[in-house]
Amino acid sequence: MPRIRTVALAAGAALLARRALRRRIAVSPLWPLPALEEPVSGQPRSRALRLRVAGHEKVADGVVQLRLEGARLPGWLPGAHLDLVLPSGLVRQYSLCGDPEDTSSYTVATRLITAEQGGRGGSREVHEQLREGAVVEVRGPRNRFPLAVAASYVFVAGGIGITPVLPMLRAVEAAGAPWRLLYGGRSRASMPFLEEVEKLGGAGRGRVTVVAQDEDGLPDVAAFLDGTPPGAAVHVCGPEALMDAVAAALPDGCSLHVERFTPRTSTEGDTAFEVELRRSGRTVAVAADTTVLAAVRAELPDTPYSCRQGFCGTCRQRVVEGEIDHRDELLTDDERTGSMLICVSRARGERLVLDM
Known part of the structure; x- marks a missing residue:
């Protein structure tokens, strides 16, 4: 994926920059994660919020919207998401789709993914258990999908992928871009x-x-992007096939910005390596067709995890030595220096040393 770069300011885009400046502390890339010296686990952290479900509304077939109420909530910018700690202890991520100016509530929406569709129960908990009046633990906001400053904007969304894009549309429309x-x-x-x-x-x-799709078939991404002027920022969120289609048809001179709701699944080219668990005095072998998490848990069964897809951060560990092949969809560039999510990321070489 091309590195995100800012391009020439459009008329009105300075407004977005001023808002970002005013909120730079509240939306620091490290918020709300603790320093690396603190334990990283699925347990509640001191900076977590406990919010009341004030609204539970169906907004489309199979999609519910939650309004989570609090007071003086941390600010956020378009593209940000929350971590929800569900009643079962599962941690799931949902994009904020409400109004960034509202400091009394957060709004998220989620589609029900059944077991037959590959779901592991998180979305069902949201749909069936987080009713009005329930209290839920929330961590965040965090932002791995910020709205770029650009001369013009193109957005591509598939299904529930509209959730992070919606606040972006409101922002660029208000800015006149x-x-x-x-x-x-x-x-x-x-x-x-x-x-x-x-x-x-x-x-x-x-x-x-x-x-x-039931009326028009699949979208013609290449035709839609054709004629996009250089300098445009193309933001896309949706299924992997949609993202691949956008990347393949990206016009010259445009920047690409993506948000994944499902992990990369390709394991082509993966090789075996070993991981030393420094504090435990053990070394484990990680086969080409397994994960660091699985190998580590065979030796240390209490190693915490939740999503197993590189989204929640529960399995984050400090890396003492070795080069990391980062495959998560959570950590910022700064956070990737010296740490990894062991459920999806791997070694680039033959050996890693973890502080475990």
Whole structure:
């Protein structure tokens, strides 16, 4: 994925920069993780918030929206997400899709993913247990998908991938920056926030292209991106195939910014290596077809984990020696210096040493 770079300021984009400056402390890349010297585990941390579920609303087929109430909540910018610690102890991430100016509540939305679809129970807990009045532990906000400052904007969202994009649309519209959106889904009834998205686009202005698969088939990403001027920032969130299509058709001179809701699944080229657990005095072999987490837990069964997909951070460990092949979707560049998520990341060489 190309490195995110800022390009020329568009008219009105200075407003976004000023807002970012005002909130630079609240949305520090390290918020709300503890320093690396503190234990990293699935246990509650001192900076976690406990918020009340004030709203539980169906916003599309299979999609519910939660409004989580608190007071003087940490600020956030478009693209940010929260970690929710669910009643079972599972940790799941959901993009903020409400108003960044609202310091009394956070809004997130999630689609129900059944076991047959590969779900592991997190979304079902949200749908069935986080009813109005429930209290949930929240960590964040964090932002691995910030809105770039650019001459113009192109957004591509698939299904629930609209959630981090929606606040971006509101921000660029308020700033007067040029933008276009391609929004795809299985059906119009399954696409959350569709009415608001179309209203933001303005009738007859051609800024929003909606593609419902049951009516229109799959979106033609290349055709949509054709003619995008150099300097545009292309933000995409959705299924892996959609992201691959955008990356393949990215026009010259445009920057690509992605948010994944599912992990990279390819293991092509993976090789075996060994991991020394320095404090435990043990060394484990990690086969090409397994993970560091699985190998470590065979020796240290109490090693904490949750999502096993590189999203939650529960399995984060300090790396003492060795080069890391980072494959997570959580850690910032600074956080990746000297630490890794052992559920997905691997060694680039033949050996890693972990502080375990």
